[in-house]
Amino acid sequence: DIQMTQSPSSLSASVGDRVTITCRASQSVNYYLNWYQQKPGKAPKLLIYVASSLQSGVPSRFSGSGSGTDFTLTISSLQPEDFATYYCQQSYFTPLTFGGGTKVEFK
């Protein structure tokens, strides 16, 4: 299975901060990398698909970049509703695999 490694596993930030989360794949997944946000007790919510495409309805402060093995999710100006756990997911190989998550907490 393709291993997806996210860093950091958690971070503390303030409203208005720029936040960057990285995801590394154990081998190239081309641009088939997706990002989700999950809040406690809820299902994951798709933010970014195929590395850099913003899902409809998702605020433009979220952006994604990268290809191959290294990817980044950026939140340009953190808002109160953005405190959550973020997951990357590769969809180039089966089985689909997810990163371990990055918990964004209030500083």
Added chain:
Amino acid sequence: QLQLQESGPGLVKPSETLSLTCSVSGGSINGSIYYWGWIRQTPGKGLEQIGTIYYTGLTYYKPSLRSRVTISVDTSKNQFSLRLSSVTAADTAMYFCCALGYSGFSDNWGQGTLVTVSS
């Protein structure tokens, strides 16, 4: 707007079979552009794909679970189902059903259902 809803027992005994159903509304499973999938989440192993099914009945199962998993579709009821046999405590998880696009991501998830394996 596609909506998915999981249903099934929240408690299953060890060695028995876990059975869940996902009801789809707001769209038809039949002839769909989606693959219908099951994903589970545990604190220890995180998010894990179990398998997917296409409306034609074509299935994919994660190899490590293949011997215990069956996913089926009932187009007449607009539902698809998961059966996981010989469960152990390691199968205790939040189980989500979802609609996966051809590029392997999902913007449609059920709310999830917690299944605990315990005697």
